[in-house]
Amino acid sequence: MWLGLDLGNSRLKAAHLSPHTSPLVQGEYPLSRPLPKELITGVEGVLVCSTRSEGTTAALLGGLRGRVVRVGDILTEESVGVENYGTPSFGEDRRLHYLGLRKRWSSGSIGVISAGTVWTLSVWNGEDRFVGGALFPGQALVLRGLGGIGKLPHLTHLGDSIGRGMTSSEGIRLGVREGMLGALSQLVERCEEGVSDSIQWVVTGGEADSIPRRTQWVYDSDLLWMGMTPLLEEME
Secondary structure, eight states, rough: OOEEEEEHHHHHHHHHHHHSSSSEEEEEEEESSSSOOHOOOOOOOEEEEEEHHHHHHHHHTTTOOEEEHHHHHHHSSSSGGGOOOOOHHHHHHHHHHHHHHHHHHHSSSEEEEEEESEEEEEETTSOOOOOEEEEOOOOHHHHHHTSSSOOOOOOOOOOOOOTSSOOOHHHHHHHHHHHHHHHHHHHHHHHHHHHHSOOEEEESSSTTTGGGOOOTTTEEHHHHHHHHHHHHHHHH
């Protein structure tokens, strides 16, 4: 059994992984504390996906023993159809999303909307070539930015009701939610331009529940872990 770790910008998520089996999601853990013993006991290795710098990632993993493998060291940009992406490199999480998508659909064009701290869109055509994507700030980042401007209220979440914008807080919630969904629709249309067949979209990430469900989209909170499984199978 392996331990899969997803080191995000604000949290750490973990799952127990084994080749040819479904992942066992363990939940989220604070970055400021050592991992619980029951999480790391008996694992033969750790597979790490990180958005952090190499130094910060190494510091966060300092207490772990045994084999530690970084996704970026074994899953290159070229192996997921990405060329000349530039600096910083194509994200490790996006590389795993590709593997998770291809595990579900072996052919055809595929796309993922990952709604996390940063919302990302990524699309691959039927020839397994990355054909574009987009990145824009997630809801938490937008709310944090608005809360630092003048006398605007500092909101930490959008809440269940957006009303009609009759108060400053309602106005922010309405503007952020509807504005982001409008931007998302436009970006999906842009990403679909020039792709010859219909794209199978999957929505994932911590803010995925804020995206209204479409019957033609698939919602999969475990997409990243599903991408780690093929890596373990290759390492056998």
